[in-house]
Amino acid sequence: MNAPEESGSTTRGSAPQETKPPRAAMLPRGAGVGWFGLAALVNAVGTGFFYPYQLLFFLAVTGFSLTTIGTALTVATLLALPAVQLVGRCVDTWGTRPVLVTAALVRTAAFVAYPFVHNIVSFVALAVVAAVAQRAEQVSVPVLAAGIAPEGEVGRWLALSRVALNAGMGFGGLLAGLALVASGDRAGFVLVGLLNAASFAVAALLYLPLPTVRPARKEAVPAGGRPWRDPLFVRIAVANFLLITVIVATEAGLPVYLVDQLRTPAWIVGLLFAVNTVTMVVLQLPVSSRLGNRSPLRVVAAGTALHAGLLVVLGCADALPLRALLPLLVLGMAVYTLGEIVSTQTLSVLLVTLSPKRQLGSYQAFNQVMVGLALAVVPLLVAFFLAHAPAGLWWVLAAATAALCLGMLSLHRGPAAAAARGAEAG
Incomplete structure (x- = not known):
């Protein structure tokens, strides 16, 4: 799982792949692939804790009506979009690791804070922050893969992240179901939120051994x-x-x-x-x-x-x-x-x-x-x-x-x- 110390540029894309790759070539290769896959898996487990039960979670911990929660989440999703371009510029300026770690810690704080929010304005504001942090992670992961994957391996690294997403979400959903069965209604959903927060904190630690991928400074900005x-x-x-x-x-x-x-x-x-x-x-x-x-x-x-x-x-x-x-x-x-x-x-x-x-x-x-x-x-x-x-x-x-x-x-x-x-x- 040892990652290279630093990556000064990203790669444009995959080199031509073999016409008939050997069985071993189905698996992604390269230094850091273990940390990359494990971070994606832990992140996905956290998402699996929350995603299938998100509306029930907010109903239990906020006390708002279902209509209010649905409207608030839609508004928060739309309000978060203008900030996403700013996140992209942050990745281009400071690199992937600071953005990934910060986004994971922000999502940790958001899920710790949700049970204490009982004002709709505060709820929307917190949901906007969490949505921007989620988008920051989704912006950074492809950039990270493009920067540290060996030639011809970018596609397999991205495929690995999708395998981790599906496996992790399935496992996380199962664990969340067990937590809800074992606990009372509100207590169970608070536990789900805390487990989600913990998974993002662990993911932040797993991003630390990976390099910071920054843009190639010498490349000219394209026309437009x-x-x-x-x-x-x-x-x-x-x-x-x-x-x-x-x-x-x-x-x-x-x-x-x-x-x-x-x-x-x-x-x-x-x-x-x-x-x-x-x-x-x-x-x-x-x-x-x-x-x-x-x-x-x-x-x-x-x-x-x-x-x-x-x-x-x-x-x-x-x-x-x-x-x-x-x-x-x-x-x-x-x-x-x-x-x-x-x-x-x-x-x-x-x-x-x-x-x-x-x-x-x-x-x-x-x-x-x-x-x-x-x-x-x-x-x-x-x-x-x-x-x-x-x-x-x-x-x-x-x-x-x-x-x-x-x-x-x-x-x-x-x-x-x-x-x-x-x-x-x-």
Whole structure:
């Protein structure tokens, strides 16, 4: 787990990968990869403590109504977005380690403080600070991977972070459930918040052995100088925005639709999310290791298309008997998850490799602003359709995947294809 002492610059992207990598090449390599993966895992365990129970947590510790909490969190998410670009500039100026450690400690303090906040203005302010700290971590991790991963390994390091995210969130959710069973209502949720805070404090310690990745000072600032003036990067960021919207809307809407609308047994939801998690953890690294020598825009298009199967099944679910619906849902979720692995992995690598070295933090911050917008839009989108046209939600999401697939194929046929391949090749 020994990391190099310092990294003075980031790498543009992955070098060309072997056509048929050996089995060992599926695993990421390089000094510091152990600390990188462990920090990601601990961070994800903390997120898993909180994420499945977030609304119940805030209901228990604040005493606010569900409507008030939902509105406050949406407002906080939107208020945090302008600060994300500032975070990107901080990464470009001071490097990744100070930002990662500070963000983790801020999130620790926020979850310690939540049980003591009973004023809505204070709650929104604390939620804004926590949201900015979360975005700071998400901006810094790709920059860190790009800076310390050996040539040809950036994609595998990012894949490792996704494996850690899924495994850690699953384990954290299980531990949180046990904590809630073992304790009283409010006491149990306070314990969940404290465990979450502790995980972020441990993650801060695990970031310390990793190097501080700073931009390459000698590289000239590209023409335009801003990520929103980079047409290809903007298109890839918009594609990521659409894909995140589809994924998060599916995660949020599927339980409500199946249990409340179609009256299917609740265990089916658990089964589907178990299929999603296990498929992610088992296939993320092997599949990601085989994507490097393929056209990235075609890969994103293919992965996006795979999402549509589950969405179409859900759109038709109200007309299917349970004995036919269940196997279709399980198969659809497995194919959907494979598509998620393929498309999100390729987009994450493109978003790093298309960013100029000197502005890598700023470019990743711009992408995180887009991600934040997606997270703000999803609750309104899902609530509207589930209230007025439940099956329509899945057809709208399927249409979004079709549009994204066609958009990527259109880019593949234009000059952008060469630029995207060149970025991935480094």
